[in-house]
Amino acid sequence: MLQLGDYLREGRLELSISSRFSVAVHTLALLEEFKEQRLTSEFIAGSVGTNPVVIRRILSMLKANKLIDVQAGAAGGAKLTKALKDISLLDIYKAVSVIKGDNLFSIHEKPHPDCAVGGHIQGVLVQSLGSVQQQMEAALDATYMSDIMNNIHIQQKLKRQ
């Protein structure tokens, strides 16, 4: 369960589910689609529509979480280390959300402790909003990269007809 301390850490940052997440999903789908070769950050950037450095930063995070393998040098690039059915969207979400203690909801940090409401609101919100966050993460954990890939293949076939 989430702890109050997780929320009240000094200098805590606001959540933002950045497009790093969607780019990471895109990248893993590419690695599957072209799995016979390592893909370079330049190739991936071309498909995603961004800069290779942006991709390399995301590759670093995925590598740190052992979802992919990346090699420098000539013939370098990235490849999957797992089957897509063993990678949930939650795995990816956590991999690219590098800030520790990331909370979906911000809770104001200085309610008045002597107030009938202010003295208790943080603890109550940690429970209720923590539960909502858990349900959101459970939903992410229920979708796998293999599902995403299946959907992409369905769209490919639809387009061809």
Place this chain on the structure above:
Amino acid sequence: MLQLGDYLREGRLELSISSRFSVAVHTLALLEEFKEQRLTSEFIAGSVGTNPVVIRRILSMLKANKLIDVQAGAAGGAKLTKALKDISLLDIYKAVSVIKGDNLFSIHEKPHPDCAVGGHIQGVLVQSLGSVQQQMEAALDATYMSDIMNNIHIQQKLKRQ
């Protein structure tokens, strides 16, 4: 269901579930706890631990969504217009998230349309991530301000013992 167009709007902003939300919940709890009188932005700010203008901005949003009534002038201030059992956290969440088309997840906007993955990833992500967002919002909609208030009262009693 979410539409692709909701995501691809030019200049779309990143999500951030700001502390406006937790401050709004705190405010509504205060209005209930002291419902025999109108509460001024200064009083609420004292309990929340912020500036009265920050509170007035949030009061404006809650008022625009008909959750409260606010009056200017001497003896002015805010009061509830509904029973707490008729206000869900989702109602509040939507009230203070003023940006239209706010999406929990950002999706990168320029995947290469001719790529086997890039040409389909947006549509697939809109479906999958839209579903996750819906489940998160359903969780918010399952908690009511009356639940929050009950929990606050439980904590008040615990503290007294």
Place this chain on the structure above:
DNA sequence: AGCAATCGTAACTATTATTGTTACAATTAG
């Protein structure tokens, strides 16, 4: 050994939202 490709990462910029703050006109009760 040397070359070319590629990653890893630092540094910087531009953009944007949030939060807090000051200021002041408009509103309203008494």
Place this chain on the structure above:
DNA sequence: CTAATTGTAACAATAATAGTTACGATTGCT
């Protein structure tokens, strides 16, 4: 009329994101 209060504009400080340039480190190939 006066005092209290809201509504809102304007501005500053802070911080995250995304993009970009640059360059050292790594690696495969000849």
